[in-house]
Amino acid sequence: MSMGPGLGRPDRAEESADESPADQPSATTPSGHALWGNTTSGTAENVGYVPTNSGAQAPGQRNGPSQGESELVREALKDANVSRETTGTALKTRPIDKEWPRPDRCRVITIANQKGGVGKTTSSVNIAASLAMHGAQVLVVDLDPQGNASTALGIDHHAEIPSIYDVLIEDAALDDIVVPAPEIPNLHCAPATLNLAGAEIELVSKVARESRLRRALESYDTDKFDYVLIDCPPSLGLLTVNALVGGDELLIPIQCEYYALEGLGQLIRTVDLVKAHLNQKLKVSTILLTMYDARTRLAAQVAEDVRNHFGDVVLNTVIPRSVRVSEAPSYGQSVMTYDPGSSGALAYSEAASEMAHTGAAK
Numbered sequence: 309m310s311m312g313p314g315l316g317r318p319d320r321a322e323e324s325a326d327e328s329p330a331d332q333p334s335a336t337t338p339s340g341h342a343l344w345g346n347t348t349s350g351t352a353e354n355v356g357y358v359p360t361n362s363g364a365q366a367p368g369q370r371n372g373p374s375q376g377e378s379e380l381v382r383e384a385l386k387d388a389n390v391s392r393e394t395t396g397t398a399l400k401t402r403p404i405d406k407e408w409p410r411p412d413r414c415r416v417i418t419i420a421n422q423k424g425g426v427g428k429t430t431s432s433v434n435i436a437a438s439l440a441m442h443g444a445q446v447l448v449v450d451l452d453p454q455g456n457a458s459t460a461l462g463i464d465h466h467a468e469i470p471s472i473y474d475v476l477i478e479d480a481a482l483d484d485i486v487v488p489a490p491e492i493p494n495l496h497c498a499p500a501t502l503n504l505a506g507a508e509i510e511l512v513s514k515v516a517r518e519s520r521l522r523r524a525l526e527s528y529d530t531d532k533f534d535y536v537l538i539d540c541p542p543s544l545g546l547l548t549v550n551a552l553v554g555g556d557e558l559l560i561p562i563q564c565e566y567y568a569l570e571g572l573g574q575l576i577r578t579v580d581l582v583k584a585h586l587n588q589k590l591k592v593s594t595i596l597l598t599m600y601d602a603r604t605r606l607a608a609q610v611a612e613d614v615r616n617h618f619g620d621v622v623l624n625t626v627i628p629r630s631v632r633v634s635e636a637p638s639y640g641q642s643v644m645t646y647d648p649g650s651s652g653a654l655a656y657s658e659a660a661s662e663m664a665h666t667g668a669a670k
Contacts, residue, residue, distance in 0.1 A: 407443035408664040415667060416525065416536045417593070418555030423571045424542035426563040427598035428452075430633060432539040433460040434653070437642035438660035440495035444534040447486065449521075450500035451551050452541040453507075458499040461489040462640035465499040473503040475524045476550065477510050482528040491645050496533075504547070511546045518546065518586055521554035544578050552582045557593035562614055564600045564607035564626075569614075592618075596659060598627040625658040 419432045432448060440446045450457040450465075451472060458465040465471060474480035475498070482498060489495040511517045521538075530536055538551040552558065558579060562568050576592075583590050595618050601607045615622050630652030636643040643653045 408439070408661060409667075410444055410534045410664075411667050414530045414533050414536060415557060416530070416538070416555045417557045417559050418538045418540065418551045418590075419559045419561065420540040420548055420551060420575070421560050421562065421568075421571070422542055422544045422548070422575055423563070423568055426568055427561040427596075427627065428542070429456045429460065429539050431559070431561045431596055431598065431627070431656070431659075432537050433457050433637075433642045434633070434644055434656035435660045435663065436495060436535070436537050437461075437489075437492050437644040438657045439535055439664060440489075440492050441644060442660075442664070443494070444664070445494050445496075445532060447496045447498065447530075447533045447536045448489075449498045449536060449538045449551075451504070451521075451547050452500055452539055453502060453505040453547075454541075455500040455502070455504075456637065457539045458497060459640065460637040460642055461495065461497045462491055463487060463489065463497045463499045465501050467501055467503060469499060469501055471501040471503065472498050473501055473507055476504075476507055476520050477514070482524050491641055508545045508547060511550075518549050519553050521550040522587070525554050544574070549578075549582065549586075552579065552590060553587045555587075556589050557591060559594040559596060560592065561596045561598045562610075563598055564610045566606065566610065569610060592621055594663060595622045596625075596627065597622065600626040600628050602628070623659050623662050625655055625662055627652065627655045627659065630655075 419428050421428055429452060436446045436448045448457055448461065449472060455465040470480065470485040472485065475482055475485060486496050486498050489497055511520070514520065516523070525536070538555055540548045540551045560572070560575065562572065579590065579592065595614065597611050597614060600611065611626065628651050630643070630650055632647040632650035633643045633652035633656075636646035639646055643650060643656065647653060648657075
């Protein structure tokens with residue numbers, strides 16, 4: 309994967325990415341999102357987001373020179389649908405159906421990247437929530453010992469709660485641990501507890517240690533779900549290998565920074581090994597660009613390199629940096645319910661829509 313000149317020293321605007329409330333409310337609700345109800349902060353301005361349609365700038369004073377509207381960014385992401393928050397102007401987005409097409413069979417999608425902080429859990433939770441809000445039956449399997457996906461869905465996951473640890477180590481059935489998410493109908497979760505931190509060591513001595521999650525899924529009635537999303541820890545240990553063996557598809561979130569690209573080759577090599585020896589069905593079906601900051605040339609260059617290398621599996625939608633996305637888990641919610649009019653919620657909704665329509669087309 310070639311890297312363009314000047315990657316190490318991108319010209320940057322001022323660093324503040326906070327979203328400040330707008331002086332005046334938006335005239336209309338963004339198209340297609342009225343069914344989620346009114347929002348409290350979906351009209352905050354975020355500097356430098358790439359317009360999705362006409363390219364008209366939102367009114368308001370810029371804090372610094374914007375790299376987001378440079379020719380480089382337009383060229384790198386000319387086909388991307390990047391949502392943004394505006395002041396005084398309604399967002400113009402593609403109308404979203406009340407219900408998206410559902411797959412003819414359950415899609416088991418592993419969400420993995422051994423680098424931490426690239427948006428694995430955030431993407432798992434918000435894509436799952438968006439799919440569920442549009443009629444799909446969704447199960448989130450939390451394989452991260454930190455249990456952040458469980459937290460974001462409002463699921464209790466203290467040590468006494470039956471969890472995915474009991475499935476992997478004690479041979480419990482998934483039926484015994486799966487619980488519904490309280491905030492969103494159609495959405496269920498297999499929670500993780502801190503006990504899972506020791507599972508990496510305990511799995512070493514288990515028979516068929518790499519395929520214990522797959523066996524649990526095969527003995528579970530996954531036909532009642534349209535999607536099973538498996539959230540992985542930031543490593544390539546046995547938990548992640550179990551997720552790769554248990555899934556049919558792999559979604560890789562990639563942060564739009566150079567370090568996120570360094571470990572990508574290692575992940576792809578691990579995927580190739582799993583395909584060769586443990587799970588021939590596994591394929592990289594989706595790559596999602598996250599934490600996109602349109603004020604930097606580096607983000608545009610990373611996005612361009614990823615698109616050139618991976619082609620059509622990269623979603624057109626790019627997830628921008630959004631304060632609301634970071635705030636939502638502290639309230640035990642996804643951003644889809646916490647602030648459905650924010651840039652992060654709109655972007656994740658578009659990404660989930662792409663996945664649903666593309667999967668149905670295939």
